[in-house]
Amino acid sequence: MKKIIYFILSCMLTAGLFACSEQNTNTGASDKKQLVFGASAMPYSTIFEQGIKPLLEKKGYTIETIMFSTLEVNNQSVDSGQVDFNLDQHTSYINVFNQEKNTHLYPLVHIPTLPAAFYSNKYNSFQQAPNGATVLIPNDPANTSRALRVLTDNQLITLKPNTNPILATPKDIANNPKQLKITPVDSVLIPRILAEVDFGFASGGIAYQSKLDPRKAVLREKVIPEMEMVVAINEKNKNTQWAKDIKAAYLSAEFQQFMRSYDQSHTWALPQNQ
Numbered sequence: 467m468k469k470i471i472y473f474i475l476s477c478m479l480t481a482g483l484f485a486c487s488e489q490n491t492n493t494g495a496s497d498k499k500q501l502v503f504g505a506s507a508m509p510y511s512t513i514f515e516q517g518i519k520p521l522l523e524k525k526g527y528t529i530e531t532i533m534f535s536t537l538e539v540n541n542q543s544v545d546s547g548q549v550d551f552n553l554d555q556h557t558s559y560i561n562v563f564n565q566e567k568n569t570h571l572y573p574l575v576h577i578p579t580l581p582a583a584f585y586s587n588k589y590n591s592f593q594q595a596p597n598g599a600t601v602l603i604p605n606d607p608a609n610t611s612r613a614l615r616v617l618t619d620n621q622l623i624t625l626k627p628n629t630n631p632i633l634a635t636p637k638d639i640a641n642n643p644k645q646l647k648i649t650p651v652d653s654v655l656i657p658r659i660l661a662e663v664d665f666g667f668a669s670g671g672i673a674y675q676s677k678l679d680p681r682k683a684v685l686r687e688k689v690i691p692e693m694e695m696v697v698a699i700n701e702k703n704k705n706t707q708w709a710k711d712i713k714a715a716y717l718s719a720e721f722q723q724f725m726r727s728y729d730q731s732h733t734w735a736l737p738q739n740q
Contacts, residue, residue: 496706504540504552508671517724521715545569558692559608572701575713576694576737580670583683599664605650613667616687689735
């Protein structure tokens with residue numbers, strides 16, 4: 467009988483220790499103060515380093531920065547837990563990436579965004595160009611539809627009825643009165659070969675990274691919430707204290723003041739809704 471009682475007590479103690487250990491582990495993940503940031507050469511990393519990182523450091527956080535040359539590897543690192551968060555995408559891109567890669571990225575908070583635009587080395591407007599002008603747009607689904615939406619909003623093309631504007635492709639074009647020759651290509655190539663075509667579409671980040679002359683922007687997008695850049699984390703971390711603190715930093719009055727000082731040219735689009 468004593469052996470049975472001893473066995474039961476031992477099991478209860480072991481289970482209790484395991485539960486405590488698991489609880490401590492989860493608490494540690496939620497309350498940790500050392501974060502890993504997946505950075506890039508995009509301007510959003512600069513904004514984070516100058517405007518957000520100091521606010522987090524005041525709360526006791528230590529930020530380790532790891533540079534990535536591609537967003538896909540950066541995203542996979544966030545999904546696997548090697549990186550806590552990154553910045554270089556909008557909600558529409560995250561949705562497509564999660565679907566195609568079976569990842570669990572989550573848009574934590576919308577952040578200031580550089581609008582995308584069509585650029586040209588030859589013309590000041592689409593109206594100035596002849597019919598049949600060559601137009602390059604990004605070939606990733608989220609930014610393909612983004613470029614087509616800018617053309618649609620400016621009455622340069624119309625899409626077929628019932629087309630989802632977030633998923634539109636050149637196959638969805640119903641009318642193209644200027645007979646624009648629209649070709650999807652890798653987004654990073656567009657600034658490099660802009661001189662060889664009439665128009666090319668570049669996101670704000672790509673334009674910044676490629677040092678495109680802002681004066682060559684002939685048509686800028688109106689940034690909608692789905693195209694606002696976001697802080698991306700693994701969805702399982704959305705209720706952690708560190709995630710809440712990152713979100714609070716971006717929504718803080720201190721950061722709003724930083725952006726007013728930083729954006730002297732008034733080119734950044736601030737989030738519409740949070």
